Amino acid sequence: MLFHVRMDVAVPHDLDADVRAELVATEKARALELQRAGTWVHLWRVVGQYSNISVFDVADATEMHDLLWSLPLFPYMQVQVTALTEHPSALSAQR
Amino acid sequence: MLFHVRMDVAVPHDLDADVRAELVATEKARALELQRAGTWVHLWRVVGQYSNISVFDVADATEMHDLLWSLPLFPYMQVQVTALTEHPSALSAQR
Amino acid sequence: MLFHVRMDVAVPHDLDADVRAELVATEKARALELQRAGTWVHLWRVVGQYSNISVFDVADATEMHDLLWSLPLFPYMQVQVTALTEHPSALSAQR
Amino acid sequence: MLFHVRMDVAVPHDLDADVRAELVATEKARALELQRAGTWVHLWRVVGQYSNISVFDVADATEMHDLLWSLPLFPYMQVQVTALTEHPSALSAQR
Amino acid sequence: MLFHVRMDVAVPHDLDADVRAELVATEKARALELQRAGTWVHLWRVVGQYSNISVFDVADATEMHDLLWSLPLFPYMQVQVTALTEHPSALSAQR
Amino acid sequence: MLFHVRMDVAVPHDLDADVRAELVATEKARALELQRAGTWVHLWRVVGQYSNISVFDVADATEMHDLLWSLPLFPYMQVQVTALTEHPSALSAQR
Amino acid sequence: MLFHVRMDVAVPHDLDADVRAELVATEKARALELQRAGTWVHLWRVVGQYSNISVFDVADATEMHDLLWSLPLFPYMQVQVTALTEHPSALSAQR
Amino acid sequence: MLFHVRMDVAVPHDLDADVRAELVATEKARALELQRAGTWVHLWRVVGQYSNISVFDVADATEMHDLLWSLPLFPYMQVQVTALTEHPSALSAQR
Amino acid sequence: MLFHVRMDVAVPHDLDADVRAELVATEKARALELQRAGTWVHLWRVVGQYSNISVFDVADATEMHDLLWSLPLFPYMQVQVTALTEHPSALSAQR
Amino acid sequence: MLFHVRMDVAVPHDLDADVRAELVATEKARALELQRAGTWVHLWRVVGQYSNISVFDVADATEMHDLLWSLPLFPYMQVQVTALTEHPSALSAQR
Incomplete structure (x- = not known):
């Protein structure tokens, strides 16, 4: 099933630069891994924000939560999760 | 370029049923036409809402505006438009 | 999977009393049917509001959407949908 | 009586890791204890959030307050409390 | 138990004057009756608003809901309900 | 005259425990003193919050401000002040 | 005592033009009368809005409420009332 | 002086089509006239909205208010007015 | 021209007491100076808040900005600026 | 294409004064450079705020994002980006 997720990142200014x-870097590696696995289906940057809009294809809500919770930057994110379903006017629904 | 658009529809309760x-029907036909043309790239239903989340691939902001403005349901929608760009962690950016 | 839903009802004052x-009545019949089927797991009234807080157990997001969309009072509701998962401190998670 | 409670946790980033x-751990032990006692009736995780949605069955508002106030993570939570009552369309109300 | 309630009234401009x-008048009669019964403990007007702030002393949440739901002006009110308990610095708590 | 006041307290986590x-303790002593003087007429705890809802009976707005400003916890509070007057449906107004 | 009041007017589009x-006209006459009486101390137009910001000097909250409640346009206004007191840095406080 | 104005238009659905x-048409004629006069300095469409963002160069706040108040669509607009001044990093400020 | 300004002050708790x-003290001196000069026309305290509501009479928006920007407490304020003009029902407009 | 951008700056109080x-200074140099290049078309100060309202003319959303992301003060800004297009009542549209 599909979830639409917006992540707004706010890393504290006083966090150690190496940390x-x-x-x-770890976040990026994880994002690439999940994209290659077909789980993180879309990943876009919001113009002018330290934010992304993403779509995930997961088995269920538990996989969605565990994935987000384990992201390296999760403690520094505001996350909005929206469940999606097929739109009746989508091409894929014209069967 | 890509725009992320959320449309929340609220048709007045007293609108004539035929209208x-x-x-x-006209909105659906237009949505299908734009999807086939490759302009309306993604179209998802938000669970539990008379709303969609969409992504459009247009030449510029003017094409985006004219497309939205001419949708049959436009007068009954709240529309949020967000400009997108490639995310540095997207697969497509790993060149 | 579980969804948490809050429904705030606002039937227009000028709606015909019989309608x-x-x-x-139809809404109530549907709610009872879905509770008996084990889909509408919890249904509570919010004190002082024409609102309910509910939990649904559905196969996926599509079933959740179709269920809400087909409720007789859906056109007169504001609906908030929140995906749930098992909490690590829930009794059910202590295996 | 029943209260619906949403708790959003925000532990400061600079809190000592052992603390x-x-x-x-203490919060989890307390949650399990209260669930076993039948007071903390439901405890769900909100997908993608360090948050839970819970339902409590307590004698009165004072028990509800004392319970929440004494949670180990209370100083780091935003808490929303909503009083519930039986819904007239709930199965339990069809007597 | 005590509930704090704020009611903001908005009667539609086109409601028949007699209605x-x-x-x-019915609302006022009901308010007086409930005050005399000791249930509607406090009733204040908010300066400059068609609103009141009230405190109710009821047996439980169900009595609170039924009371509000049956107020003649309920269909025209926005209602906010807040559960109260004794404050540890209140005189009544100094025993 | 009467003022309705809600105080939401947020003492910084890193404040010295003795301070x-x-x-x-000073706040409590002051609250008791003002209740005994008949100025702080009502003081309730909001369930699940480090907050109170209070009603004050003061000579004028200046007394109200000076009282709040001089509370020991004032620098750590969000304060909302609402002027009250007698409600036409209050028992006290039926003369 | 002084109250700061902002009034945002929204007369329904379908109100009869003569009404x-x-x-x-009645509102204006009342505003002039109250200014001449020294009660409506300041009356400014907010640029670009059908709104005013005003300061009233009244005996107490009851006078303030009765004045606002009886304004001809009151049923069509959103009103925000803020109690004022002398600022310690005001010239009038340098005694 | 310069004012930044955002106008969000919402003409009622049931307004007569000719009206x-x-x-x-009258609004457009007025906008062109004011642009030619050098008063309405910038006029942009917000993508996806029945809204504009404008900058006006007027003698003072009174001229700004009278201009907005007399726009034909003013009764159907939400208007936000923001006073501007020269930015210290603007080219025009490098003298 | 007149500007209405609300300033909400929040000095950090850990600022050195002497600073x-x-x-x-410097803020107060500046406020008095500007009042004596006829620029800071009104200065009121908002009851129960570390806030003021003020009205300024300045030559233009640039003078308004420079005045606010140079206030000693400016870095610790949230500031809301609203342009005012003469109200058609004000006594001063009855010529 | 044109983007409307509002930047609200909040540099932490404890940032080293030299930093x-x-x-x-670097921000200002960059702003001047981009204005001279014709990219940063308008740059205004919002009266009473550490904020600017700007209009940029860029090739596409990617250029807009990279420009904002690389501003020296970007980590200390709240940024709102709005895509603009030609207004049908603009002089430039009367061809």
Whole structure:
């Protein structure tokens, strides 16, 4: 099933620069891994924000939560989760 | 370029049933046409809402505005438009 | 999977009394049917509001959406949907 | 009587790791104890949030307050309390 | 137990004047009755608003809900309900 | 005249424990003194919050401000002040 | 005592033009009368809004409420009332 | 002096089509006239909204208010007015 | 021209007491100076808040901005600025 | 294409004064450079705020994002981005 997620990142200004760099690098590696696995289906940057809008394809809500909870930057994010379903006007629904 | 759009529809309760049905049918036809043209790239239903979350691929902001403005249900929608760009952690950015 | 839903009802004051009574009766019948089926797991009244807080157990987001969309009072509700998962401190998680 | 409670936890990033671990463990022990006692009736995790949605069955508002106030993580929570009552369309009300 | 309630009234401008006068008179009679019964403990007008702030002393949440739901002006009110308990610095708590 | 006041307290987590205890004790002593003087007419705890809802009977707005400003916990409070007057449906107004 | 009041006016579009003109004229006459009496101390227009910001000098909260409640446009206003007192840095406080 | 103004238009759905067309045409004529006069300095459409963002160069706040108040669509607009001044990093300030 | 300004002050709890006292004293001196000059026309305390509501009479928006920006407490304030103009029902407008 | 951007700056009070001065100077140099290049088309100060309202003319959303992301004060800003298009009542649209 699909979840739409917006993540707004706010890393504290006084976080150690090395810790921060390590966090960002680990986050990126995890994002690439999940995209390659077909779980993190879309990942876009919001213009002018330290934010992304993403779509995930997961088995259920538990997989969605565990995935987000384990992101390296999770403690520094505001996260909004919205459940999606097929739109009746989507091409995929014209069967 | 990509725009993320959320549309929340609120058709007045007292709108004539035929007018309403015609509006909804015309809106669907337009949505299908724009999806086939590759402009309306994603179209999802928000669970539990008369709302969709969409992504459009347009030449520029003017095309985006004209497209939204001309939707049959536009007068009955609240629309939120967010400009997107490639995320540095997206697979497509790993070149 | 579980969804937490809050429904705030606002039937227009000028709706015909018979139509309204019919809507409310049909809504109640549907709520009872879904509770008996084990789908509408919890249904509570919010004190002092024409609102309920509910928990649904559905196969997926599509079933959740279709259920809400087809409620007789849906056109007169504000609906908030929140995906739930097992809490690590819940008794059910102590295995 | 029943109260619906949402707790959003925000432990400061600079809290000592041992203090934090102790707090979380004590909170969990208390949650289990109250669930076993039949007071903390439901405890769900909100997907993608360090938050729970709970339902408590207590004698009165004073018991509800004292319970929440004495939770180990209370100083780090935003808490929303909503009084519930039986819904006229609930199965339990069809007598 | 005590509930703090704020009621903001918005009677539609096009309501028939006689219906409105009848509603207001019935509401007042009911308020007086409940005050004499010791249930509606406090009733104040908010300066500059068609609103009141009230405190009710009821057996439980169900009595609170039924009382509010049955007020003649309930369909035209926004209602906020807040559960109260004894404050540890109140005179009544110094035993 | 009467003022309705809600105070939401947020003492910083890193405040010295002795300073905090002293503040809380002084605040309580002041609250008791003002209740005995008939100025702080009502003082309730909001369930699940480090907050109170109070009603004050003061000579004028200046007395109200000076009282609040001089509370020991004032620097750590969010305060909402609402002027009250007699409600036309209050028992006291039926003369 | 002084109250700061902001009034935002929203007369319904379908109000009869004569009724509207009468309301506006009566409101203006009342505003002038109260200014001449020294009660409505300041009356400013907010730029670009059908709104005013005013300061009233009244005996107490009851006079303030009765004055606002009896304004001809009151049923069509959103009103915000803020109690004022002398500022310690005001010239008038340097005695 | 310069004012930044955002206007969000919401013409009622049931307004007579001819009245609406006349309003829109008159509004456009007025906008062109004020642009030619050098008063309405910038006029942009917000993408996806029946809204504009404008900058006006007027003698003072009174001219700004009278201009907005007399716009044909003013009764159907939400208007936000923000006073501007020269930015110290603007080219025009590098003298 | 007139500007209505609300200033909400929040000096950090850990600011050095001497620095704070100096800031407050300098702010007061500046406020008195500007009142004597006829620029800071009104200065009121909001009851129960570390806030003021003020009206300034300045030549233009630039003078308004420079005045606010140079206030000693400016870095610790939230400031809301509203442009005012003469109200058509004000006594001063009856010429 | 044009973007409307509002930037609200909040540099932490405890940032080293030299670091801050360097940041502000670098920001100003960058703003001047981008104005001279014709990219940062308008830059205004919001009266009474550490904020600016700007209009940028960029090739696409990616250029807009990279520009904002690389501003020296970006980590200390709240940024709101709004896509603009030509207004049908703008002089430039009368062809």
